[in-house]
Amino acid sequence: MKTPFLIAALALSTGSALAQADTITPPPSSVGSNISQEYQGPAPSTFQKELVGPLLLLRAGNISADGRSVKLPLYKGQMVDGRVVWYILTDTTDQGNANALGLNYSAKLNYGNTGRSARPARLEKDGSLTFLRGTVDFAPEHAVTPGTAPNFFPPSKFQAGGVGDRDYSPLISITNAGGHIYNAPIVAFDVSEDRINNCDSAPNHDLVHDKVLKICPTDRTVTLQMTPGFSFGKPNMYLSMESNDPVVAAVENVTLAPALDDVLVGRDDGAFSAVERLFTIVNGPMGLNNPQRQGLNSALGDKAPDGPLNILGGIPTVATDYSPLWDVNVGEWTADAISKGYRSRIIDEFQYLGIVQKGFITAPGGKKFGSSGVIVNCPIVMRLL
Template identity: 60%
Template sequence: MQSHQQIARWPTFRRTGTTLLTLACALSWAGAQTEIEPAPGSIGADIPGLYFGPAPSDSMKELVGPVQLLRSGTVDTDKATLTLPLYRGQTKAGKNVWYVLTDTNDAGNAVALGLNYSAKLGFAAVGKASRNATLQKDGTLTFDRGTVNFAPAWSITPGQSPNFFPPQAFKAGSVGDADYTPLVRLENVGGSVYNAPILAYDVSAEQLAQSCTATGGKVNHAQVHDKVLSICPEGKSGGTVTLQLTTGFSFSKPVLYLSLDASDELPAAMEQVTVAPGLKDLTVGGDDGAFSAVERLFAAVNGPTGKGNPQRQGFNSALGDAGVAGPLNVLGGIPTVATDYSPMWDLNVYAWTKAAIDAGYRSRMIEEFQVLGMAERGFITGPGGSKFGSSGFVVNCPIVFRFK
């Protein structure tokens, strides 16, 4: 739907005939947590942290304090990982589909299953943006279409310093066919829409069990999603899967979220996620308007760089600063903060202007209206001086945890 405009809204990138360099994916997640996790309240006080009462969010989750938002799994905040139930479904041809559930527009089932509630997903059942599934008597889902190839090896070659973005070359590690989208509509049981990203396709439970680190296995990313750290099928219906989380901010609150799919290969390679072409049918550029299925996510091209820099942020840093954990994107509304949450994010990419950089205004952005205010004043624009706004790309990033 947006394909004729998408790449034009990003800076020109080039492929080279030289050997493709693979960007190392060994991230120091403990160090990454110090970039976003709030300092303890005991700093500067006359009593140790043990004497402080519970966080206000323990009494009312809308108040300040940590809250696990996606409650269907176990979060390890030190390692920035999430362990979720793993589900097995099948195609009409009988091939195994291994997936997780993260969000739904069914409010009652969101509470019952510990999923994120997103009313906006009800407007995602358009075109190829959602697949249909039929609930079977045994409790499994049969999907009408959509496959994913996990065999490609993810790689990305940063651009030349200091402009590491856009990358010189890139390749997504998993690619869906033209019909693939993580969104699924249950057509025979009410029509609710679920976010059900595929993590492995057309492999047996026995094959998948070899990627279970709990039993001595080693994850085979030629068979599973690149964010999988361990996957352990058990029994007929599934088992568990542990996934790497991504760090970011939403309305000044440090957060952890899952990054699992993107509508096009460039954002998929940048996020190390699956290309999901069906997401191109979601309308972008009008979030929070009537019938919008998306919310906005803001990503900097040329934010401050330098590992250990407390202002570090953006694509140049993610590609050029070894050992950092991602670009530290800014998400719009999330549950407990706003009512407009959607795991389908309209990617708004921005660049700091030379005038803003020269004036010393460039800094880490941690909430939506900071970004919008800078755009209003002309201190940030779209990439390459283009108009600020939607890039045309959609990314699937369910929110998992907020720190304050």
């Protein structure tokens, strides 16, 4: 019998409105075969998680039927002054609790507690958390005006829909319970349960994170839109929640988190690094019906619902160095590469780095390729292959 995740993946790739040319969902393996999909066995990943096939990594979540959103537990905490904090949990340095709660385990987050980058939290007798600092204002109206064609990125005007104060980071350190680090993005702040109780209707994004599709405090659940990308050739879905950069926060439609500035970048494979690398491209192929579509110009100019289709480094079951904090490396195809017809979709870190090494991708403006200094908080949710 096929797994629910395989069925969901197949549903996406067999004629729904979501199955555009640029979707990353794998097609059914029956294409070109003499037997229907129903005669084929379950995906190998159902037998061994490292093998090919769909796999839910953030097991605390439930994937929607269309494969585009995830429902997660909604937690309620408070600031020291009593203001309500609504948040989710996605990753932790506590491997035992990661297994127990269905979270992603990330050893690298142990090194994310530098400067303001992790908010102190205290565990109370009732099981709630009290946060010592870091707040978010969701009232700003999200806005992005693309630049002038063909350079749609960077945008000419931008505003993130959620803005954290200088002490806001999604990371927390529970000071009286082992000092473990958790990835705990705030999805609503200083608002009562009845004002955000949108279990069956669209939420008010003046009060909640812009990626929230439904929020149900009475059931303690929240449904969030996912973003597609690639890791070592494997398509995946992740949550995009925060960035330390105002432009990226607006383009990604996430919360601006200034305290992430204190996370060290540029050393993702070195000792004591809290980050993994994410690779994006500015001027990739454009056109919603183009199977090679990719990049920031396309995300803005094509108004692509799948975004730029970024390339991520290591994710769980693929590598051991996963972190939800991604050090953004921004690349640009050179005029020489474009004239030679080399520009295409990239789906693997080493494929990308090989092209950089040959000089066909540089940092924007022909500058030396490397870390942009931008961090995005993107917890992985599921692997599609």
